[in-house]
Amino acid sequence: MMACVTTADQTSSELTLAVNGAVHRLRLDHRTTLLDALREHLGLTGTKKGCDHGQCGACTVLADGRRVNSCLLLAVAAQGTEITTIEGLAGSGGELHPLQAAFVERDALQCGYCTPGQICAAAAMLGEAEAGWPSAASASLTGPVTLDAAEIRERMSGNLCRCGAYVNILAAIMDVSAGAGPEKAGAR
């Protein structure tokens, strides 16, 4: 028996999305991506639509703490995961996430359109490094991870910045990586 075979011929569903600690019930056309659900149905416009094809990273959000491209994740398939957007990264009292503060401090943006995706990706990336995940830039697959500039560039290569603010994006992430430590940087 299929779990919900009754929907096989329907093109929309009543679904539940957990976003930034709140649970939302809404009826959505199955074609709706998580990105469009966030922006058009939940009013969470911090997450940006850049290429809409998984090539630019502007739509990056966290799903159960892992960074994903929300433009390629169907909302109906995102049920059952805890979604965190840029709006959910800041503290409950409104204090900036360390990466947000570092991006401000380092002026790590020009137009700012890629910034929410950069920050969400960086938050998860610091957790991946903390967990010992290697990257294509790692000297060893099994050794400890040292987040030098080459490592951060490789690990952040899924986020494009058309203004070319990479120099300061890198500096901001290195500040947080070296200073606050990834456990304070929101990595799960």
Added chain:
Amino acid sequence: MRPFGYVAAADPASAAALVRDRPEAAFLAGGTNLVDLMKLGVTAPGLLVDVTGVLPGRIERAAAGGLRIGAGVRNSDLAADPRVRAEFPMLAQAVLAGASGQLRNMATVGGNLLQRTRCLYFQDVTKPCNKRVPGSGCPARAGDHRNLAILGGSAHCVATHPSDMAVALAALDAVVHVQGAAGPRVITLGQLYRRPGDRPDLETTLERGDLITAVEVPALGYAARSAYRKVRDRASYAFAVTSVAAALDVAGGVVRSARIAVGAVAPLPWRARTAERILAGRPATAEWFGRAADAELAAADPLPDNAFKVPLVRNVVVRMLSELAGIPAGDQAPAGDRT
């Protein structure tokens, strides 16, 4: 995009049965390729059967010492697995060379094997393409083919398979577990893919409703010293122009056995069996590595704008095998090296 139904599958067998019985249905796993192709209009399923909740999501030790990788394992978890990193470094490196951190978190092992070519004409619905619309023609041979196939293509299609992971799996003799209508079966990776011939729309031997449930990598002691190298047009986050997965077993300066697979040069991950046969029992020297690569590439049929891939593959193969054999860099350049 065409409206579509959505079903979260209850188990692999019923998912396979549903897709088999519904011609408009497609499996949905990570969706990183399928959802993109739906947006582009390249494919338009009327029903998505979501198998992310029912595909095995773990990597387990197989009976004979290899690894059984659930088809639902995300690419990032595959590359981070300590056993994969230590025992099959070429596989971890191949996965890490592909896509981005975000996409690797989404993409599954099963879906990665079945991703579609990034040939520009296949992805552009305003252009003819024999793979997308059989019989409509192929503009690539006279058009943009710089990154298309030099091996295994046909007059009808010279598209390349885009996966990095599959190149390492081809070198490692991986086998694929399939849930079919008649029950589960096991095929080799070589049996999974078919060459385009006059039906480039048929990319695999899978039947409608066949669901990949796991990939098994057999134990291979010398794979602990293996590597994957990817040549691409930018430093990261780009599809390969050429890639090579290689492992080498050398004793006393003589090659006992070699595993070589080449990516981004053919419609399927290209296992270089001719080169492997030549190398067995030969001296582990750059000269012999070059001869083996030349023999493999004798079958190459490049087009004007991708003929550069022939010496490129040769040089990457020679360089990688030399490194795996511990030959100093200064002694690697063989006669005829054109870089």
